Amino acid sequence: MIDHIGLTATDIARSRAFYAAALGPLGIALVMEITPEMKGTPGSALGYGREGKPFFWIYGDAPAGGEVHVAFTVPDRAAVDAFHAAAIAAGGRDNGAPGLRPHYHADYYGAFVFDPDGHNIEAVCHAPA
Structure with a gap:
């Protein structure tokens, strides 16, 4: 989603x-x-x-x-970590390693990569650890 x-x-x-x-x-x-x-x-x-x-x-x-930015909701923080690792392995460029982004909210855990065309793609989990 x-x-x-x-x-x-x-x-x-x-x-x-x-x-x-x-x-x-x-x-x-x-x-x-x-x-x-x-x-x-x-x-x-x-x-x-x-x-x-x-x-x-x-x-x-x-x-x-x-750029365009699209963020996908994932069920847990492990999925955020897996997304980031897979995207980097597939040739994406890091735009923010997996981690908390408390300026959005206390449980916002996301990771960001640039796709081959420079678009900012994110996976985010909103659930507490």
């Missing part, structure tokens, strides 16, 4: 205004904002969703034609 998906934006303020207007009628709102300081990388991230759960992300201040 897809957990969340993200797109890059060249102008985060313009995208914030657009998605607030476009997604509002669908009952989807901004539920989380991640600062560059929280991420440890440039650019903010805006998480849109329902009931406090972001499932559509906009990554800000990126060049036009940037």
Whole structure:
């Protein structure tokens, strides 16, 4: 199952205004904002969703034609670890080893790889250890 998906934006303020207007009628709102300081990388991230759960992300201040991000939900942390190892063995490039990402929430355990086309693919487990 897809957990969340993200797109890059060249102008985060313009995208914030657009998605607030476009997604509002669908009952989807901004539920989380991640600062560059929280991420440890440039650019903010805006998480849109329902009931406090972001499932559509906009990554800000990126060049036009940037990456796509897709995250798959997995049942346990071992599956996250196995995904990362298999993806690297298949030629993927590491974009974040398996581990906790507490800036999302306390039990967020994920791993990230770039696929052969540079898209950011993630496996994530939300369950406690």
